[in-house]
Amino acid sequence: MTETRLEDLECPRGIRMELDYLLLAIEALDFEAMDAILDCLRYLELSDQIPNRVCLWRLRNTNPLRRNYQRGKLTISQAKALVKVIATLANRVNTGLRLLVTTMQQMREGKIEVLGLQQNQAFLEEYLRRFVYLHHQRMRESPLGDEELKSLAQDLLLQLLFSSGTAGEQRLWYSLTAGDQ
Amino acid sequence: MRIERTYTLPNCTLSVAGIGGVDQVMTILTGFEFTFQHDHTQIRGGRELLDTLLKTVNIYTLAYQRGQEQITPVSPTVLLEAEGADLHRLTIQLPEGEPTVVTLNTVQLFDLMESMDRLCADPQTLPDLVLDLPAPVQFRKDTTGGVMPAISGAFALLATAIALYTLPVPPPKPVPPRQPVPEQVSPRN
Numbered sequence: 001m002t003e004t005r006l007e008d009l010e011c012p013r014g015i016r017m018e019l020d021y022l023l024l025a026i027e028a029l030d031f032e033a034m035d036a037i038l039d040c041l042r043y044l045e046l047s048d049q050i051p052n053r054v055c056l057w058r059l060r061n062t063n064p065l066r067r068n069y070q071r072g073k074l075t076i077s078q079a080k081a082l083v084k085v086i087a088t089l090a091n092r093v094n095t096g097l098r099l100l101v102t103t104m105q106q107m108r109e110g111k112i113e114v115l116g117l118q119q120n121q122a123f124l125e126e127y128l129r130r131f132v133y134l135h136h137q138r139m140r141e142s143p144l145g146d147e148e149l150k151s152l153a154q155d156l157l158l159q160l161l162f163s164s165g166t167a168g169e170q171r172l173w174y175s176l177t178a179g180d181q
Numbered sequence: 182m183r184i185e186r187t188y189t190l191p192n193c194t195l196s197v198a199g200i201g202g203v204d205q206v207m208t209i210l211t212g213f214e215f216t217f218q219h220d221h222t223q224i225r226g227g228r229e230l231l232d233t234l235l236k237t238v239n240i241y242t243l244a245y246q247r248g249q250e251q252i253t254p255v256s257p258t259v260l261l262e263a264e265g266a267d268l269h270r271l272t273i274q275l276p277e278g279e280p281t282v283v284t285l286n287t288v289q290l291f292d293l294m295e296s297m298d299r300l301c302a303d304p305q306t307l308p309d310l311v312l313d314l315p316a317p318v319q320f321r322k323d324t325t326g327g328v329m330p331a332i333s334g335a336f337a338l339l340a341t342a343i344a345l346y347t348l349p350v351p352p353p354k355p356v357p358p359r360q361p362v363p364e365q366v367s368p369r370n
Contacts, residue, residue, distance in 0.1 A: 098191075105286055109267075158245075162291060165294065165295040166295060167302065167312050170312060172246075174314050175243060175247050178247060
């Protein structure tokens with residue numbers, strides 16, 4: 001009897017949800033993110049795991065909160081491929097992530113007006129507005145209000161920032177899997 | 182041969198000095214220095230302090246990524262604690278002298294982590310220093326496709342059969358006497 005390879009095992013629900021949310025945050029940062037994700041899959045030679053747009057759509061819909069939730073399977077090797085893509089894209093937008101995370105802090109400290117950084121605040125608000133819009137469009141009715149969704153979007157920015165460095169891929173995989181055993 | 186390497190990020194610079202061979206690979210560290218741009222604080226030390234700093238920052242940033250704010254200190258020499266939602270206080274307390282305290286925001290903390298990740302990833306500098314994430318996560322293999330479920334099922338059935346075999350057969354219940362069948366009487370017109 002053939003034994004299941006470790007890489008072919010199905011990912012736990014928490015990982016499926018978080019990966020989809022991180023991709024949603026990337027989409028909120030960049031209008032052309034879907035093309036960037038597909039280009040990145042080809043560039044990183046991950047087409048074996050995720051060959052095309054339809055497959056990517058199907059895998060993202062393994063997030064149980066999706067409107068089009070599919071009872072499909074996201075394997076560990078496919079999840080690792082997505083982690084690699086997220087870390088690579090986060091690295092490319094590292095400068096933007098720095099700006100948004102710094103602006104988050106300045107807004108909380110009430111320094112935007114004093115420092116004349118309204119432009120940066122507008123960038124952050126646009127990201128948050130797009131994230132909430134995409135969430136309403138793609139996910140089922142959520143008990144979370146818009147303010148809670150914005151707070152989630154800010155947490156995802158931090159996650160992306162810490163995944164954007166030299167060891168971003170390992171760090172992101174670790175943070176996804178620790179506690180999901 | 183004396184070698185110096187520098188890892189520069191927008192908010193902090195890590196310089197390491199050491200000794201290496203003709204292949205330019207630094208194998209022995211003689212000292213390191215972190216310089217934080219925002220307040221010009223410097224942290225200097227040797228291999229032991231660098232290792233502790235590396236471990237503490239790793240554990241803290243991984244916990245931070247997972248939404249936890251407090252960690253158990255690796256050593257009393259290096260402490261890293263959350264100060265509200267956006268600030269992180271790094272304290273270096275060496276046995277001699279005053280403690281060095283640096284308050285970092287999240288992006289500055291990222292730069293501190295990244296400078297060390299670049300050092301760990303550099304094969305030319307201290308090759309024995311690698312990114313050391315806590316215990317690797319093991320996914321459990323599921324049992325689909327194995328023969329164990331079938332075997333355990335068969336054994337369970339066998340055990341139940343043996344247990345039930347030893348039970349006495351209950352005596353038959355006495356049959357209740359038959360009730361007289363009521364006769365149908367046709368109604369009078």
